[in-house]
Amino acid sequence: MNTQTTLIIGAGFAGSVIARELAEAGQQVHIIDKRPHIAGNAYDELDAHGVLVHRYGPHIFHTNSEKVFKYLSRFTEWRPYEHRVLGVVDGKTYPFPINRSTLNQLYALDLDEAGAAAFFEKVREPREPIRSSEDVVLNSVGRDLYEKFFLNYTRKQWGLEPSQLKAGVAARIPTRTNTDDRYFTDTFQAMPLHGYTRMFENLLDHPNIRMETSVDFADVPDHDGYAHIVCTGPIDSFYGYRFGRLPYRSLRFEHAHLADTKQFQSVGTVNYPNDHAYTRITEFKHLTGQQCDGTSIVREYPMADGDPYYPIPRDENEALFKQYEALADAEKNVTFVGRLAQYRYYNMDQVVAAALSASQKIMEKL
Template identity: 70%
Template sequence: MDTLIVGAGFAGAVTARELAEAGERVLVIDKRANIAGNAYDRLDASGVLIHEYGPHIFHTNSERVFEWLSRFTEWRPYEHRVLAVPNAADGRAFPLPINRTTINSLYGLDLDEAGVAAYLERVREPREPIRTSEDVVLNSVGRDLCERFFRGYTRKQWGLDLSELAGGVAARIPTRTNDDDRYFTDRFQAMPAEGYTRMFERMLDHPGIEVRTGVEYARVADTDRRRTVFTGPVDEYYGQRFGALPYRSLRFEHEHLPGTAQFQPVGTVNYPNDHAWTRITEFKHLSGQQHAGTSVVREIPQGMDAPGAEPYYPIPNPANEALYKRYEALAEAETEVFFLGRLAQYRYYNMDQVVAAALALAQRLVDRPSA
């Protein structure tokens, strides 16, 4: 073969398709029994389309990325909305990201946009310089909103306090003074009409691509090829030479509710301060599927020491970034091994960012077939 690609998620599948269309012979392996990586979806026992590894909501401002993926799927327009329940005993749910509705409903106010801006300016705690996620949140919305919506969620999700997490994590969530309750504001917001797995099947359906699932990298490490694209954990590739990079894992509790047409009013409801789970997602909102029952998933964060834990999120803070830099130096010294994706680059990528990075890497490889 020309290229061995380790991982059949977005990074691996997009790269494989581009290389195959350039005339290469590509072998794609994945240690899981399925393709599509964490975006893998399937019909559950009751016939509801679910996302096995938690909700994947596609959004992008990149026309190139959207058009490229559109070769392999039709789309269902979908704008994701999230509510947060800061106090489960009280039960009230508020739009997230925080907007005018959130503030007026939470505090019994009737502010216009200018009034919300003035309110936030009054309650915010200016931080300079901004280094941590705590700095980001307090600088934006102040202490009360921080405690209600962010600190507890962060502690559950990451196993760290806001003050221990890099600022870029909290910076992903905006604050709005209007009533826009969409979680994302990207130009393109849609879900694959037949699901992610079907899109990946089409992406990998090329005579130049061979796919083998349920195959560990160690089983094919000695296979003759010109180059390797590795999308798994970079520390795993190097045998954790400098120690294990910290990742955060998740446990998913899937449940089907027969006879319940709708469990919650929006796709996802966050529980920042109560329960073991961070959020509940109801999949029929995402897919638009008609079904007499409904299926939901609860996401319970856990450490990598939990039984069967898989790495999902790099944990961004200065110490972890410094450790990653040591692995990155090894990776950059490689001539025919290329590292791509959230785990391989220890980076908090969105799906569209992975696609863009894969397209860029594939172009580099086509332009420079070998060292």
């Protein structure tokens, strides 16, 4: 009988942070993951050539939350890193998100900051109200930049037109009149010095935590015997798809090692909005700072089927989620936290913050 034990489904950020918080509060924790490893999608490992790679695509840590950064700093040292991205248009690379340098290079201009602001004002297509991702981008940068950098990328990434996606998707990507070419501008930008997996090992290293990998929730006997259950996986799966499946976008990762190449590209990630079936290529040595011969890259191919990665932000999907959320709200001894459990497009720091908050509420119940 596990009446004094909390069962946590999923050993990614949400599950691991909650496990640590409950363990430090004196609770016994049993955490399971159906994959053969911890760290969820942030899992990294040395590939066959000794290069540290992110198995499920690039994970760049950034946050404006000092609380979240300090919390994770208990479990890892950091390597300062500011992510930079280029977008390929007509065979040439340009800074992305779009900034003043992008405009000057693309259109052979010499704009200053005021000139860039005036350029955007001239080309933008005012949209009111702003309902979709198409509205967001056209309202900000106009049709030519929309078609060059956003339209086809969105079609590949989501399998939908930008007009079919809620505004929040495109709102994540800023437009700048200065020459700041960092992808993120958060106060804290860094990568775990020894990798994400090591950080998760430290997070889960507590005598009150029992960790099991390659274990599915369906294979755990006596669910009702636990004091509390924390679900960080897909909420529709937890409820046996009672109202139907929530739509997710999946990814296929094509990893490659280039033994005779010291550096494959000049920045961590290069986007291909208009060419190829993949959306982007990431070169991991930029992210990790690892010094070694050869380099390892990954190409990302968005897919309709496969492991769930991105909740698809559309009104009808939100309405379906609300049906599952109503079931979740009625639960006394089950808590749902994380991107898949809450059907939200969370960043890593947002998941950590949500997990810290949920931990407090769980401990009030126990």
